[in-house]
Amino acid sequence: MFNEKIVDPAELRHWGGKIELYWIYTSGEAGDRFFKALRDEGKFIAAKCKKCGRVYFPPRMYCEFDFSETEYQEISGKGRVRAYTVAWLDKDEKPLEKPEIYAIIDMEGTDGCMIHLLGEVEEDQVEIGMEVEPVLRDKSEREGTINDILYFKPS
Amino acid sequence: MRVAVLGVGYSGFNTNTPDLNWKELMLEAAVRAYEDAGINPRKDVDSVVTCAEDFWEGFAIFDEFVPDQLGGVLKPTCTVCSDFLYGVATAYMQIKSGLADIVVVEAHSKASDILTFGEVIKFAMDPVWLRDIGNAHPYYFAALEMSQYVSECCINEEQIAEVVVKNKNNALLNSSAPYGAKVTVEDVLNSPMVFDPMRKIEIAPVSDGAVVFVLGNEFVAREITDTPVWVKGVGWWSETSNYDTMSFNAMYAYKAAKMAYKLAKITNPAKEVDFAEVDDRFAFKELQHIEALQLSRKYETGSLMQEGYFARDGELPVNVSGGNLGVGNLLEATGGQKALEVVLQLRGLAGKRQIEAETGVAQAWRYIPTASGTVAVFGV
Numbered sequence: 001m002f003n004e005k006i007v008d009p010a011e012l013r014h015w016g017g018k019i020e021l022y023w024i025y026t027s028g029e030a031g032d033r034f035f036k037a038l039r040d041e042g043k044f045i046a047a048k049c050k051k052c053g054r055v056y057f058p059p060r061m062y063c064e065f066d067f068s069e070t071e072y073q074e075i076s077g078k079g080r081v082r083a084y085t086v087a088w089l090d091k092d093e094k095p096l097e098k099p100e101i102y103a104i105i106d107m108e109g110t111d112g113c114m115i116h117l118l119g120e121v122e123e124d125q126v127e128i129g130m131e132v133e134p135v136l137r138d139k140s141e142r143e144g145t146i147n148d149i150l151y152f153k154p155s
Numbered sequence: 156m157r158v159a160v161l162g163v164g165y166s167g168f169n170t171n172t173p174d175l176n177w178k179e180l181m182l183e184a185a186v187r188a189y190e191d192a193g194i195n196p197r198k199d200v201d202s203v204v205t206c207a208e209d210f211w212e213g214f215a216i217f218d219e220f221v222p223d224q225l226g227g228v229l230k231p232t233c234t235v236c237s238d239f240l241y242g243v244a245t246a247y248m249q250i251k252s253g254l255a256d257i258v259v260v261e262a263h264s265k266a267s268d269i270l271t272f273g274e275v276i277k278f279a280m281d282p283v284w285l286r287d288i289g290n291a292h293p294y295y296f297a298a299l300e301m302s303q304y305v306s307e308c309c310i311n312e313e314q315i316a317e318v319v320v321k322n323k324n325n326a327l328l329n330s331s332a333p334y335g336a337k338v339t340v341e342d343v344l345n346s347p348m349v350f351d352p353m354r355k356i357e358i359a360p361v362s363d364g365a366v367v368f369v370l371g372n373e374f375v376a377r378e379i380t381d382t383p384v385w386v387k388g389v390g391w392w393s394e395t396s397n398y399d400t401m402s403f404n405a406m407y408a409y410k411a412a413k414m415a416y417k418l419a420k421i422t423n424p425a426k427e428v429d430f431a432e433v434d435d436r437f438a439f440k441e442l443q444h445i446e447a448l449q450l451s452r453k454y455e456t457g458s459l460m461q462e463g464y465f466a467r468d469g470e471l472p473v474n475v476s477g478g479n480l481g482v483g484n485l486l487e488a489t490g491g492q493k494a495l496e497v498v499l500q501l502r503g504l505a506g507k508r509q510i511e512a513e514t515g516v517a518q519a520w521r522y523i524p525t526a527s528g529t530v531a532v533f534g535v
Contacts, residue, residue, distance in 0.1 A: 016270075056399065057399060064395055083299050084302055085302055085350045085352070086348075087292070087350050088349045089294070090292060091290070091291070091292050092292075093292055100289045100291050102299060104303065111399075112400075115299065117288060146284055146285070146288060147287060
């Protein structure tokens with residue numbers, strides 16, 4: 001049983017398939033507020049739990065620890081680098097034209113953080129604890145997405 | 156009612172498998188597991204649990220594609236959308252509750268069929284807040300976690316390199332570990348840095364294979380053998396799906412281990428656990444997971460690694476099989492390969508890499524970008 005196997009590699013068969021999938025991703029109540037404020041006013045919004053006072057960034061309409069409501073508040077958008085990496089490979093593991101610096105940025109006035117790119121800084125100049133501020137796309141080009149933030153730069 | 160491992164079978168593990176499709180990989184592993192357990196799946200099996208994720212497979216509703224290749228048609232079947240060890244936990248509960256006497260657990264990887272691996276991982280990232288930032292491979296997400304971990308826990312690059320050296324060299328004694336290599340710390344430190352502070356050699360490349368376990372209750376086990384391997388405890392835990400509230404410090408593994416240790420009545424893991432197979436799909440993850448499993452204390456794990464404490468002939472061997480760095484990233488079968496190694500060691504069937512042990516732990520993480528994972532304790 002089960003002893004018939006393909007031993008001639010030239011006989012091996014497969015076919016190439018692909019999945020073409022399209023979505024719209026709803027930003028949600030909190031996301032909508034955030035991205036509109038970012039697009040229209042260049043402002044950053046966080047969300048504070050009405051019960052425990054934890055300030056969420058990215059903002060959301062509920063506190064995941066208390067399972068209760070939050071209220072929105074404006075924050076500076078500035079932050080501090082908690083961790084970073086210099087990425088040299090693209091999604092196909094091929095070299096990127098230019099390395100990209102990703103960082104976890106603890107956001108001022110919140111208990112949260114943002115993962116985004118760093119710019120206007122050399123790879124070997126980045127340090128943990130470095131203070132950074134956001135650089136936004138020109139107002140006329142903003143679309144209300146996460147890429148309206150181009151990157152964070154040293155402040 | 157105790158739960159025993161009645162039989163194990165596997166297919167692979169290889170860098171690719173052009174001759175068999177994923178169903179045939181499962182079949183191979185299953186036939187071996189049933190032979191090992193001495194059961195007839197058409198008569199003896201009460202329930203089948205498979206572990207799979209649609210996007211790894213390339214088609215939707217994976218669970219409709221089983222159970223024919225496992226000999227389980229016309230039987231209770233379910234798919235757990237997660238690692239093999241979640242399947243072990245599910246089977247454990249089915250047996251403990253009396254719902255089933257014999258349960259089959261399966262997981263596999265046909266990663267070599269995935270042409271756009273990075274793209275699939277990106278699909279797991281939050282589409283609104285994270286997915287479209289930058290153009291890098293999502294491995295960057297693990298590198299960020301590593302950056303935080305090494306700075307928080309004062310880990311140096313030699314200590315990370317030691318993980319790669321240990322596991323790739325261990326893998327040389329495992330004929331089912333395609334990425335075994337005789338590398339040194341110097342080799343690792345001279346290898347390309349791709350997600351600074353992470354080197355390419357610290358990232359487990361994908362591999363193919365399937366793992367099948369036959370689990371059963373105490374009565375069935377006693378009919379088959381006088382010396383069964385027992386599933387002594389299982390645990391699983393999730394932090395959150397949001398990167399801003401994740402610990403980036405393997406809290407999931409710590410909590411999952413607590414749950415499993417409680418069931419296994421283990422109060423001092425560092426003393427009572429003889430060896431462990433942990434998720435090392437990125438080298439730093441091994442250090443993080445060893446700490447989370449309470450096999451070492453924070454701040455001492457790196458130096459213990461350098462001293463050979465976790466070596467095959469060390470005090471507490473970790474990833475004797477070669478781990479993911481030696482065997483490869485087996486996707487949802489990752490925990491399966493770890494549990495398999497633990498069982499083979501406990502049965503004394505690990506060949507040249509055999510160690511002396513009575514209690515072993517297998518642990519797996521849900522991979523990027525999650526903070527979820529599972530732990531199983533096995534013993535004789």
